[in-house]
Amino acid sequence: MNFQKGKLMKTAVTQLLECEYPVLLSGMTGVSTPELAGAVSNAGGLGLLATADLTLEQTRQAVRRTRRITDRPFGANVPLLIPGAEEKMAVLVEEKVPVVNYTLGSGEQVADVVHRYGGKVVATVTTAKHALSAEKHGADALIVTGHEAAAHGGAVASMVLIPGIVDRVNIPVIAAGGIADGRGLAAALVLGAEGVAMGTRFMNTRESPVHDTMKQLCNQKAVEDTVYSDRIDGLPCRALDSSGARKMMADRLYLFKALANSRFAARAYGFPWIAAMAGILLSGYRRSKQLARMANAFRAVKLAIDDGDQKRGVFLMGQVTGLIDETLTVGQVMEKILIEAASARARLAAGMGQE
Numbered sequence: 001m002n003f004q005k006g007k008l009m010k011t012a013v014t015q016l017l018e019c020e021y022p023v024l025l026s027g028m029t030g031v032s033t034p035e036l037a038g039a040v041s042n043a044g045g046l047g048l049l050a051t052a053d054l055t056l057e058q059t060r061q062a063v064r065r066t067r068r069i070t071d072r073p074f075g076a077n078v079p080l081l082i083p084g085a086e087e088k089m090a091v092l093v094e095e096k097v098p099v100v101n102y103t104l105g106s107g108e109q110v111a112d113v114v115h116r117y118g119g120k121v122v123a124t125v126t127t128a129k130h131a132l133s134a135e136k137h138g139a140d141a142l143i144v145t146g147h148e149a150a151a152h153g154g155a156v157a158s159m160v161l162i163p164g165i166v167d168r169v170n171i172p173v174i175a176a177g178g179i180a181d182g183r184g185l186a187a188a189l190v191l192g193a194e195g196v197a198m199g200t201r202f203m204n205t206r207e208s209p210v211h212d213t214m215k216q217l218c219n220q221k222a223v224e225d226t227v228y229s230d231r232i233d234g235l236p237c238r239a240l241d242s243s244g245a246r247k248m249m250a251d252r253l254y255l256f257k258a259l260a261n262s263r264f265a266a267r268a269y270g271f272p273w274i275a276a277m278a279g280i281l282l283s284g285y286r287r288s289k290q291l292a293r294m295a296n297a298f299r300a301v302k303l304a305i306d307d308g309d310q311k312r313g314v315f316l317m318g319q320v321t322g323l324i325d326e327t328l329t330v331g332q333v334m335e336k337i338l339i340e341a342a343s344a345r346a347r348l349a350a351g352m353g354q355e
């Protein structure tokens with residue numbers, strides 16, 4: 001492993017995913033566009049496109065656009081619990097996307113079809129139980145997301161979760177949640193991970209499509225300024241502590257609002273609303289309630305990303321918001337990470353009496 005700028009870093013993840021540096025752009029709905037994913041791959045990392053709020057045709061076009069932006073490997077993220085996830089996965093397979101990343105579901109059917117065209121499968125998990133199951137189902141690597149993360153991090157913080165899972169599986173682990181700089185990269189490697197995935201840090205770059213207000217909030221806020229609750233979108237989820245997030249956490253579940261918002265979400269997913277509603281209602285009371293919350297959150301997250309609406313918007317952001325105070329280009333972020341990781345490595349060597 002070599003942290004010097006200009007030199008390649010070699011880990012199991014760079015070898016598996018064929019990138020120069022073991023640094024991935026997390027798949028983030030409304031954020032990880034072809035432009036951002038392409039920029040990360042062009043800078044030597046690996047960009048994961050987000051597809052959750054794209055129709056099937058938009059997903060296909062996003063993959064093709066990414067290919068025009070970069071000739072390097074990239075990937076695409078699909079949350080399996082959204083309506084139409086299976087069809088979306090089929091589009092990624094038809095387009096032979098080099099790295100398929102699934103989350104929020106069991107990817108039993110995914111590995112075989114992706115491996116058939118030479119693609120790689122990365123499963124996102126937050127517990128050892130799901131890590132072992134993804135490994136059993138043929139995943140080539142895992143993104144392990146700790147408590148610090150934006151959106152759906154696990155109950156356990158990365159410092160403990162990463163080594164806990166590294167000890168239990170035989171495939172490479174990519175650490176996510178709480179990583180925004182070279183110290184985080186070095187720490188993740190020391191904990192036994194073979195790479196990192198960053199969401200919040202890349203969300204706040206010049207190439208990122210989010211509203212300037214969201215980037216500025218990220219530059220201003222401290223590590224304590226987020227909330228973690230299952231009342232935002234029905235799953236434990238981290239967002240900036242804002243009036244929009246507080247309102248959603250305090251709200252009773254307004255079913256009429258959920259009904260209207262589910263229509264909005266179904267349209268965005270390119271999924272017939274009636275079929276979505278039938279599927280939701282047939283899934284049982286608990287899951288219906290969770291999906292209803294998800295429909296409400298979908299709208300609020302969009303208001304934050306597209307309009308920077310601080311009153312009603314929910315700004316998904318990780319605790320690392322407190323470590324970030326400038327909006328850089330993707331290239332500058334990558335360069336800074338490599339320099340910082342090199343100095344972390346020197347500090348580690350000195351502290352352990354080797355220099």
Ligand SMILES: Cc1cc2nc3c(=O)[nH]c(=O)nc-3n(C[C@H](O)[C@H](O)[C@H](O)COP(=O)(O)O)c2cc1C
Nearest residue numbers: 026027028029149150151177178198199200316318
């Ligand atoms: C605006 C936003 C949208 C997100 N959407 C998704 C998504 O669609 N799929 C997914 O797997 N994770 C999603 N995430 C979570 C990230 O993939 C990742 O796990 C998280 O950002 C890592 O933590 P960090 O922010 O501390 O780097 C999202 C995060 C943000 C900030």
